[in-house]
Amino acid sequence: MIEGRITKGIGGFYYVETSGGLYECKARGIFRKDKITPLVGDMVEIEVVDEKEKKGVIEAIRDRKNELIRPSIANVDMAVIVFAAKSPDPNLSLIDRFIVLAEREFLDIVICINKIDADEEKDYMKIKSIYESCGYKVVLTSTKKRIGIEELRDQMSGNVVVLAGPSGVGKSSLLNTIDQRLELKTGEISEKLGRGKHTTRHAELMDFGDGTMIADTPGFSSLSLNHIDEKELKEYFVEFEDYTDECRFHSDCIHENEPSCAVKNAVDDGKLFKERYDSYIQLLNEIRNNNRRSRR
Structure with a gap:
């Protein structure tokens, strides 16, 4: 088995860069059965089936640190x-x-x-x-x-x-x-x-x-956040973190309608940019509305 990284995937073929060169590989059917799709960036183990033509088969995908x-x-x-x-x-x-x-x-x-x-x-x-x-x-x-x-x-x-x-x-x-x-x-x-x-x-x-x-990567014009929970979103607006402990409801505050919200006060005082806060509220409402539709 040879270790490598998938650098490109097109039409069911995966191109794996290894210490021995670049191999064109197919993935074992077991991945499809387990509903696992190899991704560009995956660290994999391949079995070489034709060294001269640099062809192989992906046998294993290492655990991903992110995706x-x-x-x-x-x-x-x-x-x-x-x-x-x-x-x-x-x-x-x-x-x-x-x-x-x-x-x-x-x-x-x-x-x-x-x-x-x-x-x-x-x-x-x-x-x-x-x-x-x-x-x-x-x-x-x-x-x-x-x-x-x-x-x-x-x-x-x-x-x-x-x-x-x-x-x-x-x-x-x-x-x-x-x-x-x-x-x-x-x-x-x-x-x-x-x-x-x-x-x-x-x-x-x-x-x-x-x-x-x-x-x-291919350009994009829209990006869904449907898989993110509305209570989770605030964690990714990192500038809010400095003010969260000062909120009356601390970690439970989602910085929307709660009284004595330090984040909202910081926006009003010009300590946080209103553009970012407005963007946060827009995304929060979008996630909330999408979740409501999915529960119908």
Whole structure:
């Protein structure tokens, strides 16, 4: 048996990187029977069936330390959430949704605001302030002017990274700028829809050397939080934590309608950004409404 990591999966074939090279593998039927789907990022054991053609069979999947649903990928260290300063305009709700999922899987989080050269008014600085106040690292980048590229590379160094964000924000362009050997396909913004055309069709882990592996994932425009409980959501808005103990109902407070809520007071006093709190309430109501519909 040989150990390796799945770096790509297409049409039932899984490409496993091992110390002996890359093998094209099928998965044993037992995984389908047990309703287990191999994921990009999985550490696996394979049996080689044709060394010359580099073909094998996945016999075992190691326990995952984490798993993201969309994009579907396992065993990630860091999420780099990429949004554009302009074209398409940033969607804070979407940023917060992915942050919630990344926090839930205990990932390190970096926010990358790309295309800053397109925003002459520098409105992106407000977004930078919002997320830096939460303790997140925010990197400002422009592939056209090669701004922030080395800083972003340094942040990702030595980690298994998922690069995620809506279509058209320049994820593939960023990776091409970091390593020009990649020659990933890039796409322009659809003028009719105002969002990017999909250029990445599947998650794929690429080796950037020095222990750095990065997954350029298909862009997304919506992200469901249906699997998260409404009482759990507050844990993933990490800036609330400094105030929770001051709430009258302490850990039971969900910072919505409760009296003497320190989080709401902090928002009113300008200590917490109202944009983040409004996003929290929006997601809380969405989760609650979805749960009600599922119980009907």
